[in-house]
Amino acid sequence: GESVGLHLPTLSVQEGDNSIINCAYSNSASDYFIWYKQESGKGPQFIIDIRSNMDKRQGQRVTVLLNKTVKHLSLQIAATQPGDSAVYFCAESSMDTGRRALTFGSGTRLQVQP
């Protein structure tokens, strides 16, 4: 399928290495954060989420870190595999706005070299 995000920042890692993808957000009232993975020509898939009352959450091979002080979110992928190659988006929402729609960052392309 056609690539999305032709001009996205790219992170290139070797298979088996750990990957760290970063995201900055601007709304200090955001209280819910999600990481999505998007493969070419497909809809985004949920990876992991975190609420603002936490600063770390772990899943299978993935960890999300939240630093509310500097409004920064990161996704760590352990033992990166070729199947992890995709575009990764962070998203945020806030009950405060009443809108509750997810606002997406611009994304990072992860390329895993075998």
Next chain:
Amino acid sequence: DGGITQSPKYLFRKEGQNVTLSCEQNLNHDAMYWYRQDPGQGLRLIYYSQIVNDFQKGDIAEGYSVSREKKESFPLTVTSAQKNPTAFYLCASRMMEAEAFFGQGTRLTVV
């Protein structure tokens, strides 16, 4: 299987035509969303609906219209007023304060 279904996968529009993109979900989610995605950008919110018979404009609503007559369905019409409609359109649904589930998208091209 529970999920969210978008159709068609590919859609071609002539200049001046209105086209409607379908989005159906059987997840019993209250909220539904339409996003537009262009190369090099993230997802931008077009319209959203948090309950049947109610919807609100998102950040880029001009040239689009929606309806929410049933909980399961949230069709998006791309009107002739949308001057640059070529894009990848994504529909999502969500229970409050949880992750959104996305369809597989519709790629719209103006010919």
